[in-house]
Amino acid sequence: MKVEQFPEDLRDYLIPAAADGLGYNCLACGRIHPPRELYYTCPDCGGLLLLEDARQDRLTERPGPFWRRLFDYRRMLNVQALSGIFTFHEFLAPLIPVEDIVYLGEGHSPVVAAPDHLAREIGLPFFVKHDGQNPSASFKDRGMAAAVSYLKYLIRSRGLTEVLAVCASTGDTSAAAALYSAALGDLVKSAVLLPKGKVTRTQLSQPLGAGARVFELPGLFDDCMKVVEYLSENYRVALLNSKNPWRVLGQESYAFELCQQFDYEVGDLALFVPVGNAGNITAVMSGLLKMRRCGVIERLPKVLAVQSSHANPVFRYFNQPEPDRVYRPVTVRPSVAQAAMIGDPVSFPRVLRMVRDYRQAAGEDRFHVLQVEEQAIMDHMILANRGGLTVCTQGGEGLAGLREALRRGLVGPGDRAVVDSTAHMLKFAEFQNAYFDDRLADGYEVQANPALINRPRDISPRGVPLPEPGRTQSPEDRAAYVSAAARDIAEALGLKSR
Ligand SMILES: Cc1ncc(COP(=O)(O)O)c(C=O)c1O
Ligand SMILES: [Zn+2]
Known part of the structure; x- marks a missing residue:
């Protein structure tokens, strides 16, 4: 729809003007730094940063229904820059002028209700938000769109040149970083660091395809992250990891969309x-709090963070009795998620602060951290697929978390669950294939459930000439082969003849 076709009172607001107010808020020393530069950590004390809007009054001075109406109408506006996460420009990053927004089709991922038979099996009506349906097939595109748009704004307004963007990744961040950097052509080059053999082949193909410099390092993600931090402290590079607070800010769009998709009744x-x-969970809570503060939603939903028992530092922290909780990093074990x-x-300090704020606003029992087993993650990924929902292994982790929450009585009748499938299932198909071949036992501690295993069956009927690529069969040979193959398949399927 064209601007002049919208209700008159909205027209002036449809295309937002850039506005100041955003600042880097240091979680350690509390100082606020203006966003004139790309900071990853506090320039005074090295603390972790969150971007916060000091001009919230601009949002709160208008009533919630105004914002709801604006965002709903804006979805009909065919302006590319405002079609993705920046539909919520005023709530996201009002500093970034519309002309600098990099839009590759991210955001507005579908929310799909589980069919009844699957909901019955799990024990509660639930939805999947398919965040794998983003340009690089994971939710990371949300944060990357925000971070790279800010970078473009800096490049244009500050005349930056030869920007090299770097990140470490468990696979998906590097895919997103490489893609969004590629969209800026010569303005930004990207380099990604990956733990060798610890990302799937599909994930590895993504930054390679987008032309990034790809480095494989020994160890795990945590080791790569240390190298990237060293690079960003000692060399001139733009860090695109979630230490970069613009990434976390962009991921708030998940919460905004979800509110919109449920007509703001969440x-x-x-x-x-x-x-x-812990970047995504921080962003989800931060986004929800913003919506509530501005009256866009009235009630806050329950938020349930889910971790595998093989990589569970956040679960371990919150599982200790207060007030003596101590944060300790853990040595991870192989995980299908x-x-x-x-x-x-x-983002541990960020999630800590956000949990405190969320519980204060929503109530103590509106946030929990759950732990699930590797076996449950794989089983639930495949179970979802058997109900028509394609979820990645992390989505399987979320669904296993729903089961666990039901078992613990944290959710029950009257609740409706939304599982975040953070990536596209096909990125993690290797795990499904290994499960079907029952090759996941060592380290992962997953045994394939025979009822869920599915393998292709070879059909090569005996006594007839088989087709070979590149060779033409005679009509008689072809007819003999077709009827023999059909007979074998009919037998396997138990078909009755007409
Ligand atoms: C597909 C997927 N799901 C979940 C996560 C976890 O999100 P976060 O690191 O923001 O907690 C990541 C990346 O770390 C991811 O790539
Ligand atoms: Zn500080």
Whole structure:
């Protein structure tokens, strides 16, 4: 729809003007730094940063229904930059002018209700938000769109040149970083660091395809992260890891969208979010709090963070009795939720602060951290697929978390769950294939459930000439082969003849 076709009172607001107010808030010393530069940590004390809007009054001075109406109408506006996460420009990053927004089709991922038979099996009505349906096939595109748009704004307004963007990754961040950097052409080159053999082949193919410099390092993600931190402290590079607070800010769009997709009535929802570096869970809570503060939603949903027992530092922390909780990184064990296989989450201080704020606003029992077993993760990934829902292993982790929450009585009748499938299932198909071949036992501690195993069956009927690529069969040979192959398949399927 064209601007002049919208209701008159909205037209002036549809295309937002850039506005200041955002600042880097240091979680350690409390100082606020203006966003004139790309900071990853506090320039005064090295503390972790969150971007916060000091001009919240601009948002709160208008009533919630105004924002709801604006965002709903804006979805009909065919302006590319405002079609993705920046539909929520005023709530996300008002500093970034519309002309600098890099849009590759991210955001507005579908929310799909589980069919009844699957909901019955799990024990609660639930939805999957398919965040794998983003340009690089994971939710990381949300944060990357924000971080790279800010970078473009800096490049244009500050005349930066020869920007080299770097990140370490469990696979998905590097895919997103490489893609969004590629979209900026010569303005930004990217380099990604990956733990060798610890990302799937599909994930590895992504930054290679987008033309990034790809480095494989020994060890795990946590080791790569240390190298990237050293690089960013000692060389001129732009860090695109979630230490970069613009990444976390962009991921708030998940929460905004979810509110919109449920007509801003989210009080009966229970959101299940897999946790690795704890950036996404921080962003989800931060986004929900913003929506509530501005009256866009009235009630806050339950938020349930889920970790594998093989990579569970956040679960371990919250599982200790207060007030003597101590944070300790863990040594991770192999996990099929490989993208979340992180022992020392970069965003731990952020999630700590956000849990405090969320519990204060929503109530103590509106946030929990759950732990699930590797076996449950794999079984639930395949179970979802058997119900028509394609979820990645991290999505399987979320669904296993829903089961666990039901068992512990943290959710029950009257609740509706939303599972965040953070990546596309096909990125993690290797794990499904290994499960079907029952090759996951060592380290992962997963045994294939025979009822879930599925393998292709070879059909090569005996006594007839078989087709060979590149050779033409005679009509008689072809007819003999077709009827023999059909007979074998009919026998395997137990078909009755007509
Ligand atoms: C597919 C996927 N799911 C979940 C996570 C965990 O998210 P976070 O690190 O923000 O906690 C990651 C990355 O770390 C990921 O790539
Ligand atoms: Zn500081």
